[in-house]
Each structure stands twice: as C-alpha cells, then as structure tokens.
Amino acid sequence: MNGQKILQTQNNNHWETIGTIKKVDEGIKPGVYNIYLATAPVDKNQYQGQIIYIDKENSVFYQQVKKDFIVHQLKAVDGKPVAGKDVVIAYDGEKATLTLMDILKNKRILRI
Template structure:
C-alpha cells in the first residue's frame, strides 16, 4: 500500500493511496519540531540493511501498525524495524543508526548546529 506523510502548518497527516486518490487515514497530529513542511513519500522507503551498516538522517514517523520507523537519509527513505529499538526513537531529530555484525541497533543523537554526535540514546 502506498503511504505518504504530509507536513504543513505545524500538522502532520498520514495518507494512503486508494482508488486512484490520496485519502487521509485519520492521523492528523501536531508535527514534531525539526520536521520541515513537505510531502514525504514513505512508500518509497527501503528496508535497512542490518549487518554492519549505518544510516544518518532525520527520523520522520513511527508506524506502530506496521512496526516500522521511517528515517530520511539524504533524499532517500529508510525503514527500520521498531522492535530493534530499546525505546521509541525521538521523531523530528537527526540521528545516526548503526547496526553491528549481530544486527544489534545503536542510536546516536546528532547535534545539527555543529554536526557532532552528542550521545548514545
């Protein structure tokens, strides 16, 4: 199913593509600080490679039904399994998600002003 996240006027809206049109699925909430207004086509997300791989970018959305966390890495969207996180990740924050050889996830918050890694979350 195609899904997109719309962010505008401080609100975020989740939409599904059904019957050749985008329909709101009921999620209309305040957008987290750090997410810029725009259309995020999260249906284009690729599943994260979980063997010695890292991803650095903005966390956009947690889909509890699908059990996925969506992250924007440069111009791409990456989805991570929610079950791999110890606690819900901080939406609207730039983070580095690193997977080790045992497919264990490490989450590090990044200070966007200096682009330095702050601390492990």
C-alpha cells in the same frame, strides 16, 4: 501544511487520508515526505539522518537519509527513536544502536 501532519495512502488511484490529522513533530520541516518509497536497511551499514515518522501500529519508524527514506523495525533498535531528531543508526547483524547526533559538531565555522 500549516503545521499539521496528514497521513495518506493511495487506494484505487485515489488518495485517502488515514488516521487523524495531528500537529507536526518539532524539528520536522514542512513538506511532502514520500515514505512509501522507503527501503529496508542493509546489514553492517550506518544511517545518519532525521527521524520523520514513528508508526507504532506497525512497529516501524522512518528515517530520512539525504534524499532517501529507510524503514527501521522498532524492536531491532536499542534506544527510543524520537520524531524530528537527527540520529545515527548503526547495524550489526539484526540489532542496531541509535545515537543522537550533535548538530553543533556538523556545523562549519568560518573565521576571518
């Protein structure tokens, strides 16, 4: 996608581009993200993954957790989500806490 972000929606079996075409956020790999398949978070769960898209118009943001997508409410999360960042979101009832992941902690080191 040559570094561009395009939002599309399906309308009458045709894909329509909605919004403006913008430069992709830093940290997000090129590809097609089917965020329309996103599911709501389950209470008392923890979600670890990258924030793919923030929809300020609908007050939600999308997180990729392995191969799945989770849609979170902006008002439910303490902290400010940033697209392209790896985070851990932990729910306790209706409220959630957002914590940035330290990528270096997740890397394995091979010593010879």
